[in-house]
Amino acid sequence: xxxxxxxxxxxxxxxxxxxxxxxxxxxxxxxxxxxxxxxxxxxxxxxxxxxxxxxxxxxxxxxxxxxxxxxxxxxxxxxxxxxxxxxxxxxxxxxxxxxxxxxxxxxxxxxxxxxxxxxxxxxxxxxxxxxxxxxxxxxxxxxxxxxxxxxxxxxxxxxxxxxxxxxxxxxxxxxxxxxxxxxxxxxxxxxxxxxxxxxxxxxxxxxxxxxxxxxxxxxxxxxxxxxxxxxxxxxxxxxxxxxxxxxxxxxxxxxxxxxxxxxxxxxxxxxxxxxxxxxxxxxxxxxxxxxxxxxxxxxxxxxxxxxxxxxxxxxxxxxxxxxxxxxxxxxxxxxxxxxxxxxxxxxxxxxxxxxxxxxxxxxxxxxxxxxxxxxxxxxxxxxxxxxxxxxxxxxxxxxxxxxxxxxxxxxxxxxxxxxxxxxxxxxxxxxxxxxxxxxxxxxxxxxxxxxxxxxxxxxxxxxxxxxxxxxxxxxxxxxxxxxxxxxxxxxxxxxxxxxxxxxxxxxxxxxxxxxxxxxxxxxxxxxxxxxxxxxxxxxxxxxxxxxxxxxxxxxxxxxxxxxxxxxxxxxxxxxxxxxxxxxxxxxxxxxxxxxxxxxxxxxxxxxxxxxxxxxxxxxxxxxxxxxxxxxxxxxxxxxxxxxxxxxxxxxxxxxxxxxxxxxxxxxxxxxxxxxxxxxxxxxxxxxxxxxxxxxxxxxxxxxxxx
Amino acid sequence: xxxxxxxxxxxxxxxxxxxxxxxxxxxxxxxxxxxxxxxxxxxxxxxxxxxxxxxxxxxxxxxxxxxxxxxxxxxxxxxxxxxxxxxxxxxxxxxxxxxxxxxxxxxxxxxxxxxxxxxxxxxxxxxxxxxxxxxxxxxxxxxxxxxxxxxxxxxxxxxxxxxxxxxxxxxxxxxxxxxxxxxxxxxxxxxxxxxxxxxxxxxxx
Numbered sequence: 061x062x063x064x065x066x067x068x069x070x071x072x073x074x075x076x077x078x079x080x081x082x083x084x085x086x087x088x089x090x091x092x093x094x095x096x097x098x099x100x101x102x103x104x105x106x107x108x109x110x111x112x113x114x115x116x117x118x119x120x121x122x123x124x125x126x127x128x129x130x131x132x133x134x135x136x137x138x139x140x141x142x143x144x145x146x147x148x149x150x151x152x153x154x155x156x157x158x159x160x161x162x163x164x165x166x167x168x169x170x171x172x173x174x175x176x177x178x179x180x181x182x183x184x185x186x187x188x189x190x191x192x193x194x195x196x197x198x199x200x201x202x203x204x205x206x207x208x209x210x211x212x213x214x215x216x217x218x219x220x221x222x223x224x225x226x227x228x229x230x231x232x233x234x235x236x237x238x239x240x241x242x243x244x245x246x247x248x249x250x251x252x253x254x255x256x257x258x259x260x261x262x263x264x265x266x267x268x269x270x271x272x273x274x275x276x277x278x279x280x281x282x283x284x285x286x287x288x289x290x291x292x293x294x295x296x297x298x299x300x301x302x303x304x305x306x307x308x309x310x311x312x313x314x315x316x317x318x319x320x321x322x323x324x325x326x327x328x329x330x331x332x333x334x335x336x337x338x339x340x341x342x343x344x345x346x347x348x349x350x351x352x353x354x355x356x357x358x359x360x361x362x363x364x365x366x367x368x369x370x371x372x373x374x375x376x377x378x379x380x381x382x383x384x385x386x387x388x389x390x391x392x393x394x395x396x397x398x399x400x401x402x403x404x405x406x407x408x409x410x411x412x413x414x415x416x417x418x419x420x421x422x423x424x425x426x427x428x429x430x431x432x433x434x435x436x437x438x439x440x441x442x443x444x445x446x447x448x449x450x451x452x453x454x455x456x457x458x459x460x461x462x463x464x465x466x467x468x469x470x471x472x473x474x475x476x477x478x479x480x481x482x483x484x485x486x487x488x489x490x491x492x493x494x495x496x497x498x499x500x501x502x503x504x505x506x507x508x509x510x511x512x513x514x515x516x517x518x519x520x521x522x523x524x525x526x527x528x529x530x531x532x533x534x535x536x537x538x539x540x541x542x543x544x545x546x547x548x549x550x551x552x553x554x555x556x557x558x559x560x561x562x563x564x565x566x567x568x569x570x571x572x573x574x575x576x577x578x579x580x581x582x583x584x585x586x587x588x589x590x591x592x593x594x595x596x597x598x599x600x601x602x603x604x605x606x607x608x609x610x611x612x613x614x615x616x617x618x619x620x621x622x623x624x625x626x627x628x629x630x631x632x633x634x635x636x637x638x639x640x641x642x643x644x645x646x647x648x649x650x651x652x653x654x655x656x657x658x659x660x661x662x663x664x665x666x667x668x669x670x671x672x673x674x675x676x677x678x679x680x681x682x683x684x685x686x687x688x689x690x691x692x693x694x695x696x697x698x699x700x701x702x703x704x705x706x707x708x709x710x711x712x713x714x715x716x717x718x719x720x721x722x723x724x725x726x727x728x729x730x731x732x733x734x735x736x737x738x739x740x741x742x743x744x745x746x747x748x749x750x751x752x753x754x755x756x757x758x759x760x761x762x763x764x765x766x
Numbered sequence: 767x768x769x770x771x772x773x774x775x776x777x778x779x780x781x782x783x784x785x786x787x788x789x790x791x792x793x794x795x796x797x798x799x800x801x802x803x804x805x806x807x808x809x810x811x812x813x814x815x816x817x818x819x820x821x822x823x824x825x826x827x828x829x830x831x832x833x834x835x836x837x838x839x840x841x842x843x844x845x846x847x848x849x850x851x852x853x854x855x856x857x858x859x860x861x862x863x864x865x866x867x868x869x870x871x872x873x874x875x876x877x878x879x880x881x882x883x884x885x886x887x888x889x890x891x892x893x894x895x896x897x898x899x900x901x902x903x904x905x906x907x908x909x910x911x912x913x914x915x916x917x918x919x920x921x922x923x924x925x926x927x928x929x930x931x932x933x934x935x936x937x938x939x940x941x942x943x944x945x946x947x948x949x950x951x952x953x954x955x956x957x958x959x960x961x962x963x964x965x966x967x968x969x970x971x
């Protein structure tokens with residue numbers, strides 16, 4: 061082994077970015093980083109950022125950080141989606157390729173990396189981030205807890221997630237390539253023999269690091285929900301979002317260990333030369349397919365169940381009724397979670413299991429429709445006779461009903477093994493999957509964000525632009541995924557960078573691209589919605605803490621809640637505890653000493669070392685691996701034996717904080733009253749404002765004082 | 767005044783107790799996730815143990831007396847760990863340290879046997895590259911060994927802290943988690959002994 065290999069392993073100059081897209085990506089990331097760094101330095105906010113946010117163990121702050129990271133990754137994954145659509149729209153004609161590609165504008169290898177990254181980013185780093193963000197912020201408030209069971213582990217889980225995010229983007233920042241294997245890197249394609257580059261290694265370690273973070277997070281939430289509910293809140297009184305989160309997290313602790321083990325085995329196959337999933341020396345690639353889908357299928361439900369919970373809350377609040385058939389709803393979610401663990405084989409009906417096995421898994425898959433339908437009926441029953449208000453969270457719910465039903469029904473078709481032999485690996489499957497994750501998971505997250513934004517930020521969101529964003533998403537969805545169903549039935553195979561022009565499919569692919577652009581506009585509108593709300597915040601202040609007429613405990617505290625959530629933890633005696641409190645008169649606040657955990661950077665350090673160890677594994681840098689593993693151990697031991705992890709906020713301090721808060725709210729109320737006549741900012745109004753501001757900056761050379 | 771102090775102390779004690787309760791429960795859930803990781807490795811072994819790729823099978827390879835010795839050592843260590851925990855709950859520092867030291871030595875002995883077994887196999891040309899059977903054997907048993915190693919590391923650290931700080935609530939909590947972990951590894955080993963070693967004789971591939 062040469063000195064160079066000892067120092068930097070497989071790394072070399074060729075690995076550094078040298079193609080237009082990697083150089084562009086790297087440049088873009090660095091420009092953003094420099095802008096942020098300059099801003100923080102100019103405004104002297106580095107310490108603030110570190111002390112108040114990055115090292116925070118407050119689940120509310122961690123939740124917000126999840127939202128920000130997930131939102132950025134949504135843009136990143138969305139860009140991938142547009143690139144895929146553009147390639148297919150261009151690549152389905154006779155036109156000659158550009159930029160060195162044979163068809164369209166992407167080489168087939170690059171195209172494969174893009175759809176792999178798109179899948180990984182959207183599932184792992186967008187949907188998971190939003191789901192964990194919502195659970196972090198809302199669940200403790202709903203169950204009347206001041207914190208999570210293990211605040212430090214929560215911070216650790218978050219930072220491991222960030223480690224995964226950085227790892228998945230490393231091939232841009234640092235070099236090499238990404239996996240070109242599809243989002244689950246099915247063996248033996250992902251083995252050393254067929255994927256010799258570092259792409260699959262990046263894939264393994266980004267999923268491994270963030271996956272371990274998810275397991276830790278899931279354990280934390282389970283203990284929090286089971287052990288830290290307010291006095292009197294029985295399981296049967298928990299709000300439905302908390303129920304959904306509990307089921308989701310129970311599934312997560314059941315299947316994420318399988319992912320961890322499987323990824324380790326794949327890593328051994330690649331780096332140590334073992335024979336688990338190889339085609340030689342007795343290895344069995346089908347083992348991999350089974351194991352990865354045992355995790356992969358429930359994973360989608362892990363994302364879906366909290367979204368179901370969000371919808372239950374939204375429907376009940378915006379119908380001004382308590383949830384009908386609460387028990388059926390909970391049982392429905394329980395049924396979905398239980399069945400979701402026993403259907404994984406429907407992802408590979410075509411791979412040679414016997415007819416009996418296929419039939420069993422087909423039937424199990426169809427049975428899932430029953431508890432899901434139960435959920436839908438409980439929502440419909442809740443709507444019936446309610447005073448329904450069509451504000452944005454409700455719109456997202458109705459969009460979900462339409463799209464998720466389409467997705468569910470196409471799922472039933474796919475569940476029939478003989479039909480699946482036709483549809484397997486076609487665009488029909490892709491359309492089905494996206495109907496469920498966009499219509500279900502993403503719409504649930506959007507409903508949740510619109511619903512809880514006032515609680516989180518203290519201001520309601522702009523309704524006008526929110527509605528426009530919703531319609532862009534719905535129309536964009538129809539334009540891009542209905543043609544996909546059609547193409548799938550006509551036999552279009554997925555994951556192809558070009559289709560022969562003689563198929564005559566190009567118009568449909570162009571339609572899909574247009575749909576994708578409409579969705580992108582919808583996303584931009586959502587950002588505009590937040591911007592417009594912040595600009596017009598005086599009009600939108602939520603001074604009551606209860607902007608929608610809510611029923612559950614999170615609405616009983618001011619928006620945004622204090623770091624300790626509740627001054628006094630309420631005693632619970634009803635499912636709709638806050639509704640009941642409102643009827644009976646709110647109790648006078650009492651003050652008591654509160655234990656609060658110290659902020660800690662240990663999670664950041666451990667995650668940094670985990671990331672470096674992963675990086676060492678990718679590029680075979682042995683000293684880096686050893687140093688990092690020792691680093692993890694040292695930080696962890698120091699943290700574990702630190703007995704001084706809490707401090708006490710005395711009752712007097714709590715009282716004075718509450719008083720300050722009251723004054724602030726009173727001031728906001730005055731401002732809100734003065735701004736009450738303002739018209740809600742429209743998109744056009746927002747654009748004019750932003751342009752005027754930009755002009756102002758340029759004219760007065762404000763940027764000089766920045 | 768003393769009533770106020772007592773109430774305050776009661777409040778703190780309650781707070782500590784709740785934390786204990788949560789930590790233990792959380793650790794149990796963690797152990798279940800770890801068990802699921804092992805279940806994947808067991809499943810792989812069950813599927814792959816017959817794929818010997820023309821090499822030697824478990825029956826030809828394994829030395830039963832060695833496996834039995836390892837089993838007895840580990841079981842004894844679980845017993846001494848239990849006594850150590852008993853002493854810790856009674857606040858007897860020296861005895862606690864004594865019994866955990868015995869546990870540590872037994873764990874180290876187990877590990878030495880295992881490493882020697884691995885070295886012997888590899889020396890005879892049966893490394894984990896040889897066949898799917900050998901891969902799944904080395905990874906399953908090796909993962910258990912890795913757990914034992916981290917258990918020993920944990921034990922050493924906690925003993926060092928016990929010497930320095932005495933048997934505080936915090937340290938006793940750590941010891942009880944450690945003993946759970948140790949018993950858990952014992953149970954996993956019993957399955958390894960049964961399925962891998964006895965299985966090789968009972969169900970020859």
